[in-house]
């Protein structure tokens with residue numbers, strides 16, 4: 473992995489005590505550490521937006537991958553729409569929402585369900601797509617999604633993911649714009665969930681064993 477493309481999050485460098493930041497009381501026992509505080513996420517989102525605008529080439533169809541990608545998408549779009557390219561032009565944006573699901577508890581089921589109608593896909597022909605995702609873990613979701621989107625002949629597809637996980641389970645897929653490379657632990661917060669819980673937590677945290685047991689699905 474190329475370290476200049478993202479911030480490498482290691483437990484040695486990023487080791488925040490839970491008492492240093494506000495954690496909602498309903499999750500106090502359910503996270504074991506804060507990996508990336510909300511303020512750091514927002515600063516990194518500003519930089520990613522800058523990189524995306526600098527390399528943009530006309531209007532973008534920004535595709536939010538639901539549900540986990542929604543917070544990064546909202547914050548990223550908010551910055552992009554206020555920026556201009558080096559030649560002083562703002563970037564026209566249209567927004568699309570794609571539902572993709574493959575996780576049960578903290579495991580990929582291997583079966584990636586993509587909710588997109590034929591009519592929605594046909595709209596992609598000849599457009600520049602920017603896919604906005606929260607995390608690349610095994611990479612299975614993104615590889616499957618890209619396979620589907622390419623069939624509809626967009627002019628270009630770029631992918632940004634706030635997080636990429638350093639894991640042996642990776643299929644090797646690396647997005648164009650990455651925020652942070654994180655250790656191989658199950659993370660929650662900033663819209664990343666465990667069985668739909670923790671999306672209402674601002675910081676990106678490592679889930680605790682207590683949290684996994686409390687919110688486990690059979």
Ligand SMILES: O=P(O)(O)OC[C@H]1O[C@H](OP(=O)(O)OP(=O)(O)O)[C@H](O)[C@@H]1O
Nearest residue numbers: 538539540573574575609610611612613
């Ligand atoms: O690289 P992978 O191993 O495929 O994992 C990444 C995917 O897993 C999560 O989605 P999930 O299926 O949990 O749905 P969600 O976005 O609704 O939480 C996440 O939002 C990514 O889409």
Ligand code: HPA
Nearest residue numbers: 609657658659660664665
């Ligand atoms: O670590 C994770 N956290 C939340 N959702 C995920 N989907 C894949 N990996 C993760």
